[in-house]
Amino acid sequence: MSTVNGLPAHVLLVHIVVVLVPLTALALIAAALWPRAARRLGVLLPVLAFVALVSVPLTTQAGEWLERHVGDDALVRRHTELGDGLLPWALGLFLLATLVWWAARTTDGGRLSALPVRVAVGVLSVAVAAGAVVDVYRIGDSGAKAAWHDAYDKTAQGN
Numbered sequence: 001m002s003t004v005n006g007l008p009a010h011v012l013l014v015h016i017v018v019v020l021v022p023l024t025a026l027a028l029i030a031a032a033l034w035p036r037a038a039r040r041l042g043v044l045l046p047v048l049a050f051v052a053l054v055s056v057p058l059t060t061q062a063g064e065w066l067e068r069h070v071g072d073d074a075l076v077r078r079h080t081e082l083g084d085g086l087l088p089w090a091l092g093l094f095l096l097a098t099l100v101w102w103a104a105r106t107t108d109g110g111r112l113s114a115l116p117v118r119v120a121v122g123v124l125s126v127a128v129a130a131g132a133v134v135d136v137y138r139i140g141d142s143g144a145k146a147a148w149h150d151a152y153d154k155t156a157q158g159n
Helices: 009-033 035-041 044-068 074-083 086-104 115-148
Strands: none
Touching: 009 035, 009 044, 009 086, 009 115, 035 044, 035 086, 044 074, 044 086, 074 115, 086 115
């Protein structure tokens, strides 16, 4: 996918990633730490994580197309390099979301009811969720800098 209504697809698709990855991270943390939340979220948790996962390579691919259509810029290259690192985080969110959902499907507290296992899954979920959110922030910040670093007059005065 390269353009949508004449706009680069990347600038539209990136909003899906920026919303869904942190939302999935928050839902995963809630579900991993509170089995009741996992049961209430149900299948929505792995579905949300799957949509977030699929949106990452689509957005990355659209970004690579856009990179070939803008001037050579170190900030754009840095943004592209950072963007390539999000897929493992999104995959981790999906795998953990699926595990937490699967474990919470029983009414007796879930298949991960042993305290050491629940603690391990909770800690891992918090770590992967935090890593994914931090990575989305870093990628977004670098993308904003690449797009706006010389696109406006810093000294202009408003009317």
